[in-house]
Amino acid sequence: MAGGGGKYRHLGRKSSHRQALLRNLVTSLFENESITTTWAKAKEAQRLADKLITLGKKNSEASRRRALEIFYKPHDILPKLFGPLRERYADRPGGYTRVLRVESKEKYEYYSVRRSDKNAVPERKPADQAPSAILELVDGPKDMRFAMTARAIARQREEGLKEHELTALNKKKVTQFRKDGVDALEAAVQKLQIRDSESEGVSALDGEESKSAQEEAQRSAAQAGRLAKKIGGLNKST
Numbered sequence: 121m122a123g124g125g126g127k128y129r130h131l132g133r134k135s136s137h138r139q140a141l142l143r144n145l146v147t148s149l150f151e152n153e154s155i156t157t158t159w160a161k162a163k164e165a166q167r168l169a170d171k172l173i174t175l176g177k178k179n180s181e182a183s184r185r186r187a188l189e190i191f192y193k194p195h196d197i198l199p200k201l202f203g204p205l206r207e208r209y210a211d212r213p214g215g216y217t218r219v220l221r222v223e224s225k226e227k228y229e230y231y232s233v234r235r236s237d238k239n240a241v242p243e244r245k246p247a248d249q250a251p252s253a254i255l256e257l258v259d260g261p262k263d264m265r266f267a268m269t270a271r272a273i274a275r276q277r278e279e280g281l282k283e284h285e286l287t288a289l290n291k292k293k294v295t296q297f298r299k300d301g302v303d304a305l306e307a308a309v310q311k312l313q314i315r316d317s318e319s320e321g322v323s324a325l326d327g328e329e330s331k332s333a334q335e336e337a338q339r340s341a342a343q344a345g346r347l348a349k350k351i352g353g354l355n356k357s358t
Contacts (some may be wrong), residue, residue: 128164131161141161142164142168143191143192145157145162145168146165146168146169146172146191149165149169149255149256150169150172150191150205150257151193151196151197153256153257153261153262154254154255154256154264155254155255155256156222156253156254156255157252158250158251158252159219159221159251159253160251162219162254163219163253165255166217169216169217169255170214170217172187172190172201173201173205173206173216175187175201176201176205176206177210184198184202187202205257208259211297212258212259212297215258216257216258217255217256217257217258218255218256218257218263219254219255220253220254220265222252222254223252224249224250224251224252259294263294265293265294266294266298266305266308269290269291269294270308270309270312271312272287273287273305274313274316277309277313278313291305
C-alpha cells in the first residue's frame, strides 16, 4: 500500500533496532516514571507505553504474556504494571502518559582538520540539536504538571491574586482522575508555602548574623587601632 510507511516514525533505524530502542525507552519509563529523550522518540515510545498500560488494565494471561515480551526487565516491571499502575489508572479512560517539550541541551562538535596541516586549530561549532522532550507517567510522583500547578497556586495565594483561568483548568486536569487528587494538591501547596516561609526565615537569619558579624569585626578593628596608638605613644616616650 502506497504511503503505508508514514504511519509511524522510523527514527532512522531498521526494524529490529527501532523495536529494541522503543523497548529500552518504555522499560526506563516504567522503572523511573519519567525520562528525557528526543521529541520523535518520546512520541513513539508514548504509543507503546499507552498500549502496555491498557494491557495492565486488562490483567489477563494473554496480556501478561504480551507485556513479558516487551520489557527488558519483566520480573521488575510486571508486578508494578499489573499492580500499582493498574490501580492508579483504573478510572482513567486514556491519556496515561504525557510528552512535554523542553529546551535542547547545548552540545558542540569540532571541525576536523587535515593531518598535514600541523598549525591548524580545530574550531568548535554547534552540533545538530534535535528537539528534546520529557516523557512521563501522569498522576505519579514525578508528574510535572501537578508540581507546576501546585507552585502556581502557592504563588498566587502568596501574592493575594485571584486564581487564573489556566491554573483552574490545570487544577481540574491533575485532580480529576488522581486518587484523593484535591487533598493531594492542597497538601503539596501547603508544603511549598511552608518551605518558602522557612527559606525566607533562614535568609533573614543569615542577614542578621552577617550584620552582627560585620559589627563585631568593626569593633575589633577599632579596638586594635586604639591599642596600636597606645603602643606607638609609649615607644615615643621611651
